[in-house]
Amino acid sequence: MAEENVIIGLEVHCQLDTKSKLFCGCSTDYRDDGPNTHVCPVCLGLPGSMPVINKRAIEYAMKVAKAMNCAIVNEAEFSRKNYFYPDLDKAYQITQYDKPLAEGGHLIIEGEEGGERKIRLTRIHVEEDPGRLVHMGNAERGRYSLVDYNRAGIPLIEIVSEPDMRSPKEARRFLNKLRATLEYLSVFDSEKEGSLRVDANISIKGSERVEVKNITSYNGVEKALTFEIARQKSLIRRGQKVARETRHFLEAQGSTQAARSKEQEHDYRYFPEPDLCPMHVADWVLGITLPELPDARRERFIAQYGCSVNHARTLTGELKLANFFEAVVAQDPKALSPLAATWIADTLIGELNYRNMALDPVDPSAFSELLYLIMNGTITDKNGIEVLRVMLDQRMKKEATESPKAIVTRLNLAMSKSDSGALTSAITAALDENPKAIEDYRSGKAGAANFLVGQVMKKTRGKSDPAEINRLISEALSKKEA
Amino acid sequence: MGGELCFSPDDRYNAFLRVCERAPHGDGKLSGTAVAIKDNISTKGIETTCASKILKGYLPPYDAHVVGLLKNAGAAIVGKTNMDEFGMGTTTENSAFGPTLNPRDTGRVPGGSSGGSAAAIAAGMVRMALGTDTGGSIRCPAAFCGIVGLKPTYGRVSRYGLIAYANSLEQIGPMGRNVNDVSALMQVIAGYDRRDSTSVDRPYHHTPNPEIKGLKIGVPEEYFGPGVDKDVAHTVRTAINRLEELGATTHPCSIPSMKYALAAYYVTCTSEASSNLARFDGVRYGPAADTKKTWHEAYQEVRKSGFGPEVRRRIMLGTFALSSGYYGKYYAKAQVARQNVQEDFARIFRDVDVIVGPTMPTIAFKLQEKTDPLSMYLSDILTVPVNLAGIPAISVPCCGRVHNMPVGLQIMGRPFDDERVIDVAYAYEQAVA
């Protein structure tokens, strides 16, 4: 719930999806490879090495800045942020300090009770990712660190918001919108592990500001903020002061912990990077054509496909999902859209989440085939879900995949319209076995009808249409009465 | 024709830190020519230490751009030369591996920080060597040892592979027995390198030309002021007279920004150095950090034992200059000062073609004569303005000597007018040969 006295600002770091690193030609596709295999003198920080700016990283940043209505700075430059840490191989990070690429801008997100909220941005800039540290050992054997520099030099875009957010949910919506926008711009791959990191600034009005650093999941952001707000409010209630400090989010515990004092105060001694030249790229923005962005696509889904606002919002909330929807309904949008919207936004997403599965393995043509089977009455909705589950399981386990039709045949899930004899006997049997239910039904008890329908469905193994069963039961019982 | 050069010189001056006794070489403009390389330039597979303990044992996995160019030209890389640690010094006494002696007088310093390269040439061990010049580190030893050394225009020679001390000031440059050798070496090493973002596409293809009739020479009053030894000033004025006899005309001029040029230089180079040298933590290269200690303890220990006192002093000065609250007073002001120095030179070059004066205010100091850091810094007064402005400058030996020691004649030129600077030096050299 949004509260006027909760003040939240976010600094979001996203890895830009370039082929090579920000200042050297090492491949950015390091995740499946061994440590220190995507490293060169530049990103290893060997003495004598020199950075050269990756043009595409700047182009991507310009796209993001344009999409978020930022003002592009006339002369931008890179600066050195000096501090000492084993994952920072030059002992400075090349980032942007007083001359970032873009300033201002905003992102529109969904308000608490529908409507819109405008979250303003402070600035957007580009910087390099440091390497990755793994903490090893224990108190007895001695602790040490292991470093992998594969990640060092990966281009990051940092988007800093004004402290305009008023609740953890709002922060979550901001992040979702940001992520979707970056996906739509094709500058960011949200599925890559560790590709997004968030630092959050939270305060309760009148109290000091706390920074929570390095939150690496979307859920984590909401949890961290919720915990922090509760922690700060609790302190205030007890008459204690909230300390202005930096804290770390402990993902496993869902709590935040104060950082050691050495990390609190840093004099980064920023100065312009002497090995790089300034960037005059304000006019690049003119040449950028933005693709259709989430808001516009949402409006189009409502207008073109007749989606509800909620469905449209869900479907366009992720680029892959939106593309999937459009691929599924392509052959006959008018007919397929209504069913597709519900089945994708409500059913499919639920089933994927349950399996912790990505959308990629599901091919749109197979999905539309499934929808057709439901639409033309070959299978019931319920059995449609059965078929979907089989399809997903096959893909998740990387087994041979069957077409929906084949699954229906193999599992004998087709609605038995022609076999009304079986249906009639099923109804008769159900009524005979459940006299109490009939009594309840006649006395108008809620749920009795559904119970009887369910009994019949069991007997026909779900192959009959519930509506049809309902009608026949009603007929049969009125006959009995008479 | 390719082959192998046998190289085992009598290095009584401690000019070399390491020698390649069998130096392979290929075909090309410098085929078979022995070239020595200052030890802050990365050589693949050959230990590169910057004369510091903190890089002892470091074997670069790559060649500096200029080293690649030398190899392509068929040169034989015969060794790495001694220097002031990380380029910080004017005498090569700041080396962690002992000072280099001046072959002209072994009781004196060879100058710095490229003292090893200069001594190797002066002693006849090699004809050519690479040095680096951040505030005079090629020109000073050239002057003190009586050889020729050129600091190219900033950007003409790639810095990729040069272990950085002060990125915005330094250049790799050619040193040799005479102007022809220096020019030949410049031809090989100059040119664009896409791995250096400050590299400029201006290759050097020039044969030295001694014709200087009509040349207009600026003589700045600040180069002959009270800080300059009277005998040195006199020797240089004699040299300038010689240039006039060859058809040049002299014009007095003034560089007002010299008042604060040295301060601007030292603020800039120590600031950049404090950042550049922070990477030496004993993790990826250099003597091991103690992994039984915590990161900060181990890091401090590595730096305390690995860096000499002058290096530590400059790192601290630079850290201070960049620190919160002081950036505006020091680093930011130093950049404005630089701008003023550039403008002073530009103004003078509207009326003259080159500016000439002594390279150093004195002859080579005796060993251990300069113990006070500030007094050492002050001896750079005549060389640093060139680095601040990014212009080319050469030091060529004067005909006369002072106390039997060489005196350097410094010739400074417009940006990218390295060819003209070489020509004037050549004209003088040929005239007094």
Next chain:
Amino acid sequence: MITEQDVRHIGELADIGIQERELGEFTHQFNAILEYFDLLDMVEGEGTVRHELTNVMRDDIVEPSLSQDEVLKNASGSEDGFIRAPRVM
């Protein structure tokens, strides 16, 4: 005037490890040099340095990396391809 305490603090900031016995002489030299730096006070104007080159960039093309062996070669310690470093806490 910079005190020995200030010099100690700068040493901490720079993580440079200054020996106690060096502190007195360092402080003295430091002060002399900083006093010389005060010459910069006479420089007028803000100004920004004019840059000759701008927009120096490279295309987004992948180039060969070093091999893991080359990366680890100069490292003082390594384990399973990682480089060993002192613990950060």
